[in-house]
Amino acid sequence: MFDLDRWREIFQSINKNRLRSVMSGFTVAFAILLFTLLFGIASGLGNFFKEAFADDAKNLLFFRAGRTTKPYKGLQTGRKVQLKNTDYNYVTEEYTDNIQYKTAKINKNLIIKYENEASNYGVKAVHPDYQFLEKIILYEGRFLNERDLKLKSKVIVIGRLIKKDLFGEKLALGKRVNVNGSSFLIIGIFSDENTDRESEAYIPLTTNQMMYGSNDFIDQINLGYNPKLSTDAAIAFGKKVERDMRKKLNIHPDDQSALSVRNMAEANKFVGIIMLALYLIIAFIGSGTLIAGIIGISNIMIFVIKERTKEFGIRKALGAKPSSIVGMVVQESVLITTLSGYLGLSLGTYILSFIGNSLEEKYFIKDPSVSPTIVIGATILLIISGLIAGYIPAKRAASIKPIEALRAD
């Protein structure tokens, strides 16, 4: 298949007709460049959205109580609704099949002190599942476990920044800190980049209830619904739990402030729709660009072949078979489209990598890039279009009688 002489003919033809070759190459390179940039930027937007929602467990559903703003069943507005352990137990037991992770949460701001260093930190009293719901990564020690809760142990898991504040470079794991007057054992240190969570600390919920108030109040219930649920099923599940809770707590069905519910499934669905729309638009524009490029190269090839009709006539008079002329033109066309397409692709990829994350803050574009599938697909499309763009007019030119071709000017 490799015919050195054929290639030599082609390189000579390309080299001696640079303007023509550059023009046709430019069309393709530009189309592919635009295509790559469009897809890259779209995927960058996608990456940003994905990351923005992926940090916490995607299947998060949480409830928080406030004050009523609507009278209901003879109860006044302005009543403070208090969530309790019983509410937590009710929800988690009633819907155990649909729940993957569960935790109650009490938010406190407490002074944590070690030797001479002390500062005010957010201290959250939670269940062990909190680790999975918030995707907390421990780099030393362990998170709270069921035993800690059962024994109401005075143990604490601190964020990286608290450790840095209080201990500096010294060892913190296994040391005791003073939390609002009581001594707590540090059992774990976690990091959670890109959030302000690193200056938080976690203690067992039961310990907190025992020490501060000796009641069964909780501030919040966080659930991770079963990830096997579809988005719609998860939304329905959230609504059902919400209705139950409102009924149980005597809250007006529309009173958002008395019981606020946040279901990530809804946000996920929204993001999913936006992403789909975005990809459809990009796919539309992208394929339009590609088609424009293909039409461009086809046009140029038609022109080029018309221009070379006489040359083909001469070649045929000298003994060129039609197949050799078609082969030469197609090979030249494929070579130009492939090379310039690859050039456009490389340039596009380079620009995308150059952009990197620099547009993240202003334009929500994170790590824009094109997937290998799209790259391979676009390349194959290019080769095929080069084939077609060359083949059709070449076939026509080769079938012209040499005498007519020779007459052409």
Added chain:
Amino acid sequence: MIRIEKLHKSYPIGKDSLHVLKGIDLHIKEGEFVSIMGSSGSGKSTLLNIVGLLDTHDKGAYYLNGQLIQGLNEKKAAILRNKFLGFVFQSFNLISYKTALENVALPLYYKGMNRKERLIIALDYLDKVGIKDWANHLPNELSGGQKQRVAIARALVTNPKVVLADEPTGALDSTTTDSVMDLLKDINNEGMTVFVITHEEEVANQTKRIVRLKDGVIISDEPTIASKNL
């Protein structure tokens, strides 16, 4: 070498058709130097194109080197052209982006010869037509006479059976015309069959046989004085 019997050719013009060749009978033997004369529209170019397998005939028979030419497809025609025929055109028809040497070597490429070999042979033929020094020049750097010499070298390079020349001197001044004709005569003297189309008496007179064509029929076919002098 070339035998033509009752050859007819017409071209469609709209609904009508123009009858260009009306029963031509012609026999050219190996080693002849024949010119076809006629005014424009007499059908001489059509005849040459048919002989050169650049065009097809409607009726009659055409034998090239004893082979009946009938229903050729482009591929077969291309092979026959490459093997048996060499062309010299009025407008030279050199490929503009190839050097003189590459132009001459091109028929050998289509013959399937390797590059090294064909460049050696091509240079040999350029030497033969006297413009070896111009081998690496592009056609637009050559004079008309030089271009036609390149074209003649190209026509000869495959060592064909017949050289077909369509108004080979039509674009040249008288001095160059003479030198080109001298070259064609030399080729003929070496045994090559040469078939020239012209409308110039002086050119025709330098060949050995003149066939006069008028309105698609041969009106005379006689040897020239030049041939008698030999």
